[in-house]
Amino acid sequence: MAPSTPAPRRAAASKVKAGPREVRQQALADVRRRSVLDAARSAFFELGIEKTSMREIAQRAGYTVGALYSYFASKEEVYGALLGESLERLNARVRQALEGCPDDEARVRRSATAFFDFYRENPRDLDLGFYLFQGMNPRGLTPALNEALNARLRAALQPTQDALHALGLHPPRALQEVTALFAHTVGLLVLSHTGRIRMFKQASQDLFEAYLRQLVGRATGRPGDGRT
Amino acid sequence: MAPSTPAPRRAAASKVKAGPREVRQQALADVRRRSVLDAARSAFFELGIEKTSMREIAQRAGYTVGALYSYFASKEEVYGALLGESLERLNARVRQALEGCPDDEARVRRSATAFFDFYRENPRDLDLGFYLFQGMNPRGLTPALNEALNARLRAALQPTQDALHALGLHPPRALQEVTALFAHTVGLLVLSHTGRIRMFKQASQDLFEAYLRQLVGRATGRPGDGRT
Amino acid sequence: MAPSTPAPRRAAASKVKAGPREVRQQALADVRRRSVLDAARSAFFELGIEKTSMREIAQRAGYTVGALYSYFASKEEVYGALLGESLERLNARVRQALEGCPDDEARVRRSATAFFDFYRENPRDLDLGFYLFQGMNPRGLTPALNEALNARLRAALQPTQDALHALGLHPPRALQEVTALFAHTVGLLVLSHTGRIRMFKQASQDLFEAYLRQLVGRATGRPGDGRT
Amino acid sequence: MAPSTPAPRRAAASKVKAGPREVRQQALADVRRRSVLDAARSAFFELGIEKTSMREIAQRAGYTVGALYSYFASKEEVYGALLGESLERLNARVRQALEGCPDDEARVRRSATAFFDFYRENPRDLDLGFYLFQGMNPRGLTPALNEALNARLRAALQPTQDALHALGLHPPRALQEVTALFAHTVGLLVLSHTGRIRMFKQASQDLFEAYLRQLVGRATGRPGDGRT
DNA sequence: CATGAATGAGAGTTCATTCAT
DNA sequence: GATGAATGAACTCTCATTCAT
Numbered sequence: 044m045a046p047s048t049p050a051p052r053r054a055a056a057s058k059v060k061a062g063p064r065e066v067r068q069q070a071l072a073d074v075r076r077r078s079v080l081d082a083a084r085s086a087f088f089e090l091g092i093e094k095t096s097m098r099e100i101a102q103r104a105g106y107t108v109g110a111l112y113s114y115f116a117s118k119e120e121v122y123g124a125l126l127g128e129s130l131e132r133l134n135a136r137v138r139q140a141l142e143g144c145p146d147d148e149a150r151v152r153r154s155a156t157a158f159f160d161f162y163r164e165n166p167r168d169l170d171l172g173f174y175l176f177q178g179m180n181p182r183g184l185t186p187a188l189n190e191a192l193n194a195r196l197r198a199a200l201q202p203t204q205d206a207l208h209a210l211g212l213h214p215p216r217a218l219q220e221v222t223a224l225f226a227h228t229v230g231l232l233v234l235s236h237t238g239r240i241r242m243f244k245q246a247s248q249d250l251f252e253a254y255l256r257q258l259v260g261r262a263t264g265r266p267g268d269g270r271t
Numbered sequence: 272m273a274p275s276t277p278a279p280r281r282a283a284a285s286k287v288k289a290g291p292r293e294v295r296q297q298a299l300a301d302v303r304r305r306s307v308l309d310a311a312r313s314a315f316f317e318l319g320i321e322k323t324s325m326r327e328i329a330q331r332a333g334y335t336v337g338a339l340y341s342y343f344a345s346k347e348e349v350y351g352a353l354l355g356e357s358l359e360r361l362n363a364r365v366r367q368a369l370e371g372c373p374d375d376e377a378r379v380r381r382s383a384t385a386f387f388d389f390y391r392e393n394p395r396d397l398d399l400g401f402y403l404f405q406g407m408n409p410r411g412l413t414p415a416l417n418e419a420l421n422a423r424l425r426a427a428l429q430p431t432q433d434a435l436h437a438l439g440l441h442p443p444r445a446l447q448e449v450t451a452l453f454a455h456t457v458g459l460l461v462l463s464h465t466g467r468i469r470m471f472k473q474a475s476q477d478l479f480e481a482y483l484r485q486l487v488g489r490a491t492g493r494p495g496d497g498r499t
Numbered sequence: 500m501a502p503s504t505p506a507p508r509r510a511a512a513s514k515v516k517a518g519p520r521e522v523r524q525q526a527l528a529d530v531r532r533r534s535v536l537d538a539a540r541s542a543f544f545e546l547g548i549e550k551t552s553m554r555e556i557a558q559r560a561g562y563t564v565g566a567l568y569s570y571f572a573s574k575e576e577v578y579g580a581l582l583g584e585s586l587e588r589l590n591a592r593v594r595q596a597l598e599g600c601p602d603d604e605a606r607v608r609r610s611a612t613a614f615f616d617f618y619r620e621n622p623r624d625l626d627l628g629f630y631l632f633q634g635m636n637p638r639g640l641t642p643a644l645n646e647a648l649n650a651r652l653r654a655a656l657q658p659t660q661d662a663l664h665a666l667g668l669h670p671p672r673a674l675q676e677v678t679a680l681f682a683h684t685v686g687l688l689v690l691s692h693t694g695r696i697r698m699f700k701q702a703s704q705d706l707f708e709a710y711l712r713q714l715v716g717r718a719t720g721r722p723g724d725g726r727t
Numbered sequence: 728m729a730p731s732t733p734a735p736r737r738a739a740a741s742k743v744k745a746g747p748r749e750v751r752q753q754a755l756a757d758v759r760r761r762s763v764l765d766a767a768r769s770a771f772f773e774l775g776i777e778k779t780s781m782r783e784i785a786q787r788a789g790y791t792v793g794a795l796y797s798y799f800a801s802k803e804e805v806y807g808a809l810l811g812e813s814l815e816r817l818n819a820r821v822r823q824a825l826e827g828c829p830d831d832e833a834r835v836r837r838s839a840t841a842f843f844d845f846y847r848e849n850p851r852d853l854d855l856g857f858y859l860f861q862g863m864n865p866r867g868l869t870p871a872l873n874e875a876l877n878a879r880l881r882a883a884l885q886p887t888q889d890a891l892h893a894l895g896l897h898p899p900r901a902l903q904e905v906t907a908l909f910a911h912t913v914g915l916l917v918l919s920h921t922g923r924i925r926m927f928k929q930a931s932q933d934l935f936e937a938y939l940r941q942l943v944g945r946a947t948g949r950p951g952d953g954r955t
Numbered sequence: 956c957a958t959g960a961a962t963g964a965g966a967g968t969t970c971a972t973t974c975a976t
Numbered sequence: 977g978a979t980g981a982a983t984g985a986a987c988t989c990t991c992a993t994t995c996a997t
Contacts, residue, residue: 068979068980072980072981096965096966097966097967097968098967107984108968109982109985110981110983113980113982118968193467193470196467196470218471219473219478222462222473223482225471226455226459226462226468226475227455229461229462230454230459230461231454231458233454234453234454234457238404239404239421240454242421242424243446243449243453245447245450247454250450250451250454254451257485257489261485325991326991334957334958335957335958335959336958336959336993337957337958337993338957338959340992340994341957345993346991346992524958524959528959528960531960552986552987553988553989562961563963564989565963565964566962568990569960569961570960573988574989649926653926674928675937678924679911681918682911682914682924683910683914684914685918686912686915687914689910690906693860695860695880696910698877698881699902699906701902701906703910706907756977780969780970792972793973793978794978797978801972802970802972957997958995958996959995960994960996961994961995962993962994964991966988966989967988967989969986970987971985972983974980974982975979975982976978976979
């Protein structure tokens with residue numbers, strides 16, 4: 044990366060002697076960064092990721108193209124930030140679904156369902172993930188960032204894994220089941236998002252619930268009814 | 272689209288007054304169409320879909336860029352044709368896996384595994400499907416073509432569905448199970464292809480076999496062992 | 500280099516079955532390549548190399564930007580071609596100056612003077628050389644091309660070197676003298692071109708002749724008069 | 728130029744009513760100007776002139792980009808100042824080489840060699856000169872500044888000229904010889920710096936010494952040995 | 956049918972400079 | 977004086993598509 048590239052402003056992080064002046068400056072910068080991200084999000088929702096150019100984002104944000112580069116060093120950093128936010132929202136949703144829920148079986152259901160619902164309701168967040176995980180240059184999305192994003196995704200699945208463990212599954216089995224659940228979820232979401240699932244005249248939600256029922260059956264030892 | 276665009280040559284279809292001359296002409300055209308598709312396949316396998324330009328395809332096929340448009344009306348039609356072929360190969364593989372297999376349970380296993388393995392071994396064919404089903408203009412992928420491609424995909428899953436029916440599942444249940452199987456398969460393939468599955472230190476093949484074991488358990492009424 | 504980059508048309512080289520059709524095509528291509536080079540030359544003469552953009556060249560040539568890339572794979576290739584031509588002209592001039600000149604001393608004088616005069620009269624050709632030898636990415640100017648261009652420059656000095664040898668200087672001395680002559684020439688040209696020489700109220704031509712007189716004196720053993 | 732542009736701070740020049748307060752202010756400004764120049768120097772040494780942006784300089788100086796314009800009205804003024812410093816160092820070096828050297832012949836040798844060595848050892852200083860004397864807008868390099876820089880360059884050659892005179896050359900001859908020497912030096916440096924001299928498998932230092940020997944031979948009337 | 960030059964729009968990125976704070 | 981966000985134009989290069997020959 045060119046050393047001359049201006050470092051993107053950190054999102055209200057540095058605690059070093061932040062006088063009221065610096066605080067306001069930082070707040071302003073955050074607001075502007077936000078507005079760029081919002082513009083990027085909206086553009087990408089309407090046009091898809093591939094067809095969204097920096098020019099388009101700038102226009103929607105009310106900036107010139109060059110101004111964007113004050114906040115993000117490259118197009119891919121914009122998407123990295125967007126994906127980061129998306130994963131935060133996902134985690135928040137899962138956390139929220141578990142608040143004050145003591146029952147382990149319910150914890151499995153709720154956390155898994157929260158995950159599924161988040162992407163079912165926000166299919167563009169699914170696109171974000173795919174785009175970054177597939178098509179990006181390794182430049183904007185540094186290995187470190189990639190790692191961090193992976194970790195956030197992983198974190199969103201951890202509660203389910205923990206609840207499966209609490210239900211009695213040994214750790215390797217819990218890990219295996221959560222992976223299979225993740226795959227099943229992604230598969231359903233993809234089929235749903237691409238319209239493929241209509242071929243089968245099925246609803247992804249029903250299929251998800253059926254899978255979940257089986258999973259809980261396996262985990263609790265109660266026979267998942269054959270009816271799925 | 273400009274109406275003056277030359278209609279792309281159909282692959283040996285028009286039966287209207289085909290004299291020996293026309294037959295030879297058509298055969299030639301088919302051969303050349305083939306060579307273009309082969310070039311496109313190879314380019315796209317090496318470079319990925321996004322980085323494969325018409326220039327690149329033309330070069331590999333030994334044509335000029337203009338010549339491509341004699342055979343395909345647009346870049347997206349090229350990919351449409353490629354996807355069509357891909358689906359034919361998929362169907363062939365599934366058919367082959369079932370040849371001379373009388374046992375219904377084995378038919379479920381074999382057909383499903385053939386499907387999974389096809390895409391596991393040829394991840395670019397997976398890309399093809401995603402690219403066309405997601406990112407394309409409605410121009411290259413007409414509703415009619417879309418329909419036809421869907422049908423071929425559907426056909427590749429039909430043997431599994433039939434075998435499930437033969438194993439005793441009522442038609443709606445067989446349909447439901449094949450859809451879920453499809454989703455699970457797609458999910459595993461996507462995780463595998465994008466490297467996401469490494470996060471979990473799992474092998475997609477093991478997970479696939481576990482799912483298949485459960486499925487067969489449900490279908491036969493024999494309890495799928497909880498161990499997956 | 501991207502393999503998809505269209506190879507620039509060769510300048511009337513391939514002798515493989517060139518029918519009248521191909522010949523005309525090639526001639527046309529050459530003419531057009533020429534017009535691009537002429538445009539580039541004129542732009543660069545007026546604006547200097549740094550400030551000449553591909554857009555500028557395209558405009559002057561009456562092409563669109565994209566069209567330029569049919570003929571030259573990069574901006575630097577344009578300059579490479581320009582420099583190549585420049586060096587050919589230089590060599591032609593030196594050759595011409597020696598035509599039918601039997602006297603060795605005169606050969607030294609004429610070849611060296613032709614070299615000097617060429618750049619004195621065409622200072623932009625000097626710029627060309629400097630630009631390419633200093634500022635270029637190694638991409639457009641491949642080591643092979645660089646080598647070739649060096650060789651052409653070298654060739655323009657060879658006659659002088661040979662004549663010095665013929666005058667009696669041993670090869671190492673002839674080489675040394677031609678190198679020093681080259682340096683002196685370049686120095687004078689640079690001072691002249693940048694206007695530095697006016698500081699001294701001297702004319703570069705006079706200084707060149709003085710140097711030449713000394714050189715010939717050394718080579719012939721006749722004392723170069725101290726008066727230079 | 729916009730008349731509203733704040734005039735760049737002069738380096739401790741204005742003598743108009745400099746109270747102790749103003750003196751300190753000016754000293755501070757000088758220190759900061761210095762740090763900017765140091766940053767510019769380092770950047771330009773590492774990256775070359777073309778690739779050094781104002782951002783880069785600001786970063787290295789620990790300033791923001793806007794602050795630079797408090798001290799220098801334009802990028803080119805920065806380079807103008809750098810060149811000025813460079814010429815001061817050059818003069819210092821020449822002066823130093825002559826300290827306590829009574830012999831005229833030695834004075835010729837030492838001053839000329841100091842000049843040559845300065846640029847041989849600091850090739851970037853050569854770049855500076857070329858960049859400013861060739862490629863600049865007339866804005867950054869005003870005629871007055873140009874004049875001043877020329878004078879400093881001239882001054883660095885004056886000792887050699889004087890020593891040649893002391894050796895017995897009449898003033899016009901001394902001027903002529905110092906100009907030729909300057910040209911020869913520049914030529915050798917350019918060939919050396921651009922790598923062109925390797926074509927001839929010669930060392931610029933040897934050639935320089937040979938030239939110097941001849942020059943001294945001419946100046947003293949002792950025959951420069953033919954051997955250069 | 957085939958050519959391949961040409962189009963024209965658009966991509967991401969850079970940069971010297973300005974100016975409200 | 978210093979900040980640093982913002983400008984606005986420029987940059988090289990790419991690409992699907994068209995069309996006269």
